[in-house]
Amino acid sequence: MTLVSTQAFDAALVEEIARDEQAKALSFFGEACGLSAALLPILHRLQDTFGYVDDQSWPIIARVLNISQAEVRGTTSFYHDYRHAPAGRHVLKLCRAEACQSMGVEALVDHLRHHHRLNAGDTSADGGLTVENVYCLGNCALSPAALFDDRLVGRLDKARLDALVAEAAR
Amino acid sequence: MSAVRIFVPRDAAALSVGADDVAKTIAHEAKLRGLDVTLVRNGSRGMLWLEPLVEIETARGRIGYGPVRAADVASLFDADLLDGKSHALCIGRVEDHDYFKRQQRLTFARVGVIDPLSLDDYRAHGGLVGLEKARVMTPTAIVEEIVASGLRGRGGAGFPAGIKWRTVLEAQGPQKFIVCNADEGDSGTFADRMLMEGDPFLLIEGMAIAGLATGATRGVIYIRSEYPHAIATMREAIAIARRADILNARFDIEIRVGAGAYVCGEETSLLESIEGKRGQVRAKPPLPAHKGLFGCPTVINNVLTLAAAPTILAEGGKAYAEHGMGRSRGTLPFQIAGNVKHGGLFEAPFGLTLRTMIEEIGGGTASGRPLRAVQVGGPLGAYFPESLLDTPLDYEAMAAKAGLLGHGGIVVFDDTVDMAHQARFAFDFCAIESCGKCTPCRIGSTRGVETIDKITQGQNVEANIALVKDLCTVLTDGSLCALGGLTPMPVMSALTHFPDDFRRNTLRAAAE
């Protein structure tokens, strides 16, 4: 199971990742390739490496791709996936979309709030678990669904939810 | 005696209910008993309520057991599962199961049957025939075969695929691209995911055919980040296809991972996203077919559209067009989801009614309570009441009832649903996911949420309902794309078909 990385910010590593992804984009797209084509892959790798995208990465990425810092910031802030601060050791993405609503996900949201004192966006006091909203995980026939790190969970109920919260606290 | 083959799906839905544990336990139990078994991790057959569905290959065919928990495995072996003898969980030959027999599987013919990452399996089950035919055809002949099939885009808008390919073929440019839209953001849909996890070479073959048809040498599959399993399987399949020289410098494919924005499923927003920008919708024209990715002529199609191409090339466009009804030709992999007993993937020609799909095939609600509403076509689709269940599932028939078919997702709700709450969610979702370009979508959606809150609190109910209707008109008329433009569909359908849910306060007061 993948834990969320908590590696400390490292400017040299950011630059290395940016250069690597830019080289890959150029070799695949060839002459047509736009300046910022590598940006999403870079941001994804930064989040995988550090658990979030640190503001200090912006000038480094901008320099490597030869675009403005405003463009880097603009793209980063547009997408729901990118965190701007470190997360807990585990992340639970709870699906809040319609099929999961039809099978009672809102009762699970209430349970998390009242029983575990966790709302969407919160990280537990021990830093074990961050809870986030997501809209559809493609598991709508076995809803309610959640993604616990990279593990998809179907037919989620209070007991399974409690077990995941306990697992994250270990 | 050769090893017995046992199939345990690797599909994410199967994994979500414990398929990995079951596979591990089977391997362990077989070893303890000194039995020679080969475990195959197949895709899912799509009967998702039976997952994990374990299959044993016998002389009589593949016998299924499901849903199997790790704790059931020992008893399966005790019942002599290797001979396919019955057990409480035995469903008999999988292909004889009613849910399976009633389907017409063209696109999903191999899904659940083969090992998704075995190129030998793929070839042995008819794979690569379409591409081999296309290799000796002219681009124009390939395009005309797609035109003849009547294939319409499976991503929602239903635009004829052949016309789009023809436009890109005729466009001039030093570089052209094939972009596969695997953003599948609609609630209630998972066909793209199941296909990528269960038969990834089919998508690769379809994109390679599109490349030959249009002169594109590069393809990109944009997969949403919510699908880590599909991403991993597609990556492996691409690596295998490169080693087998199916992908090479003449046509190669890269994967791009989305970043949690629903609007990036809209084709121009998706292109912006691949280019590393904010996923803001572009005004059309220019069409992506003329100026798409990095300004180059680009085919952008849904996973299922591209995955239909190999079958069309292999069997001929005419044969494909023989399925379906009206202007909706071929088959659609429907997805039955939400509060339904037998949820799953059901590939069938267009034209079955919603009632057949939900009551006969889906077995009614999972809760056993009466059905109250069905949302078809994702978050921008209409909510239908029971009285509209006899509507046939095809693009035009759904539109005639102020609904849409979209990507074929069907989400069932029982009588505990509060339709004012669902209308509020539609506005809220639009507010969360808006790309921000149009004011009605960006601001109006939040006004919509606030106004519905006032209605449910009983404040000036009729005046506020009129305000919501006005807001819907503004959204319909003043939106650049369907996110803002179609949010009125779920809202208005809730208001039209379920008026009492918006007047609970008034009705309660009147009763007292």
Ligand SMILES: Cc1cc2nc3c(=O)[nH]c(=O)nc-3n(C[C@H](O)[C@H](O)[C@H](O)COP(=O)(O)O)c2cc1C
């Ligand atoms: C808000 C919005 C979201 C969309 N999401 C998807 C999607 O997830 N997958 C998809 O294939 N098409 C989606 N579409 C439709 C695409 O814009 C486009 O019509 C489609 O990719 C074209 O491919 P097709 O002709 O093969 O369907 C979406 C459209 C809008 C307006």
Ligand code: SF4
């Ligand atoms: S309708 Fe909404 S999502 Fe679509 S372009 Fe306008 S602001 Fe963006």
Ligand code: FES
């Ligand atoms: S709606 Fe929750 S998984 Fe699709």
